[in-house]
Amino acid sequence: MLNLDRMAPNIIRELIRKQEITGPTAGMSKRFAQANLVILKKEYAFDFLLFCQRNPKSCPLLDVTEPGSFNPSKIAKDADIRKDIPKYRIYRDGVYTEEVTNITGYWEDDMVGFLLGCSFTFETPLIESGIPIRHIEEHCNVPMYKTNIPCEKAGIFEGPTVVSMRPMSHKDAIRAIQITSRFPSVHGSPIHIGDPSQIGIADISRPDFGDSVTIKEGEIPVFWACGVTPQAVALQSKPSLMITHAPGHMFISDVQDEKLSVL
Secondary structure (H helix, E strand, C coil): CCCCCCCCHHHHHHHHHCCCCCCCCCCCCCCEEEEEEEEEEHHHHHHHHHHHHHCCCCCCEEEECCCCCCCCCCCCCCCCCCCCCCCEEEEECCEEEEEECCCHHHCCCCEEEEEEECHHHHHHHHHHCCCCCHHHHCCCCCCEEEEEEECCCECCECCEEEEEEEEEEHHHHHHHHHHHCCCHHHCCCCCEECCHHHHCCCCCCCCCECCCCCCCCCEEEEEEECCCHHHHHHHHHCCCCEEEECCCCCEEEEEEHHHHCCC
């Protein structure tokens, strides 16, 4: 069996490009930052860049490609965002139309790629501090939920904040706040802890994206802003075309986690 947690990012990307890896990337290539992806036509790029600047918890920018370029050279020099993510989602006029493993056939010469920090990045320091990560333990995708927390509007882009959830003991939750606050480029500290109904989540056992995980007795749900937010925004804002990663299926960069730590 391949030891994906210690494998170099470029090797992981090659396996993804060959479609030998098509599932969620949590726990892969530990110590290297993972990223969410949004691809838009140039006509929408400025509005979305402004949206990211106004909503840095949900959309922390790691890289933005030149129009027509599919190489995120700032975070991975040999990468190709058309091929190096296990699964992509296509949104047309606000409608999710399909999921694919390669977007070469969808690429247009004026497209701009946005790479956004991902909370999978801070999971390694959480685990190393003895904090269990339930979706990794249960070999599934992290649960993600739409909330009643509105994003700040920018141009055409507006919609609800999406959060990822990890159940923890009260003690671990306090330590997780301390650890993740060091990583503002990958969502930083949680935006809510405890009662999910306070942020508009009616049933925590039914995530809008990803998979449900076990919440054990004595644990509380801890919620982080999530880079799937642009997908919820796409449904409301309806750009003619938006291409994203499938939730949990991330781009693995060459940037080491520690480079994104502020302390």
